C-alpha cells in the first residue's frame with residue numbers, strides 16, 4: 001500500500017512567541033497549528049484504517065520550524081504523496097479553501113478540489129481552488145517545490161475572515177476539521193484507486209488552547225538583552241504569553257533568566273526571558289521583584305527546583321524556610337495553579353502541594369525516561385492534562401517528561 005506523508009503546518013505554541021502563524025481575535029490568539037495537526041491526525045487515522053502507510057512529519061511536533069527537515073523526511077521515506085496542511089491568512093475579505101500544486105503535477109489537486117465541493121463544508125473554494133506554485137512569488141512554496149514525490153499544500157480557509165474563522169476555530173470547528181480530514185482521506189483513496197469505506201470516529205486529540213492576549217502591549221526594548229534577570233522577591237510568576245493573569249508557573253528568589261526583550265503590558269513592564277531550556281516566557285519588570293545582573297551563562301543547577309523537604313516538615317515550615325509566602329491565600333493560589341481543586345488546607349492537599357512546590361512529588365516512582373516511553377506507547381492517553389493526571393506527577397515533572405518525549409519523536 002502507498003506511503004502517504006502529512007505535514008501539519010508550523011509548530012505548537014509558536015504564534016505568540018514568534019515563528020508560528022495564527023490570528024488574534026477578541027483579545028485571544030488562535031494558533032494555526034492547532035487546526036492543522038487536528039486535521040492531519042484525523043486524516044491519518046482514517047487512512048490507516050484503509051491500509052495506507054501513513055505518517056505525520058516529526059517536525060509537525062517539533063518546537064521550532066524547519067521546512068527542510070520536513071521535506072527531507074518525506075523524501076528519505078520514499079513517500080508516494082506528501083500533503084501539507086495549513087490555514088490561510090490575508091485580507092479580511094479573502095475567504096475559501098485552496099490547494100497549491102507544482103505546475104506539472106495536478107492530479108491530486110483536481111481530485112481534492114472536486115471532493116471539497118462535494119463535501120459542502122460551509123467554506124467554499126478560493127477562486128477555482130487550485131493554484132500552481134509560481135517561482136519568484138510567495139506561492140513558490142518550499143513544501144511543494146522541494147519534495148521528491150507529488151506534493152500539495154492545502155489552505156483550509158482564511159483564519160482572517162469572519163466566516164471562515166467560525167469554521168476553523170469557532171463554533172463549527174469540530175465538524176469542520178472532521179470534514180477537512182475526510183476530504184483529504186477520500187482524495188487520497190481516489191488518487192490511489194482505493195475504495196473509500198467511510199471515516200473513523202473523530203476525537204479532537206490535540207490539546208488546544210486559545211490564549212488570552214493583552215490588547216495593550218507596547219514594545220519598550222532594552223539594552224540588557226543577554227543579561228541575567230535575577231529574582232529578588234520571594235518568588236515571581238511567569239507566563240507563556242503576554243498577560244498578567246493565570247501564571248504558567250513561579251520561580252523563587254535567586255533564580256535567573258536570560259533577558260530577551262522588554263515590553264509594557266497593560267501599562268506594566270514585562271520582560272521576555274529565556275530559561276535554561278531555551279524556552280521563552282514573560283515575567284515582571286518590577287524593580288522590587290527582579291533586578292538585572294551580569295551576562296547570563298547557562299547553569300544547569302539554577303533549574304529553579306526547590307530543595308527537598310526535611311523529614312516530617314509541613315508545608316508552612318517548608319515555605320517559610322525557602323522564603324516563600326506561606327499564607328493561606330498564597331497557598332490557595334498556588335494550589336489552583338497546580339490543579340489542586342477546592343483547596344481547603346487539608347492534610348492531604350497540603351502534602352500534594354508540598355510535593356508540587358518541592359518538585360519531589362513523583363507519585364509514580366518511575367524515571368523520566370520510563371514515563372516518556374509509556375507516553376509514546378500511548379499508555380497514558382492523549383492530552384497533556386490527562387497524561388499528567390494518569391502519571392500522577394507535578395507540572396514541573398511532567399514538563400521534563402514532555403521534553404523527553406519531544407526529543408524522541
Ligand SMILES: [Zn+2]
Pocket residue numbers: 009010021032086087088
Ligand atoms: Zn500555514
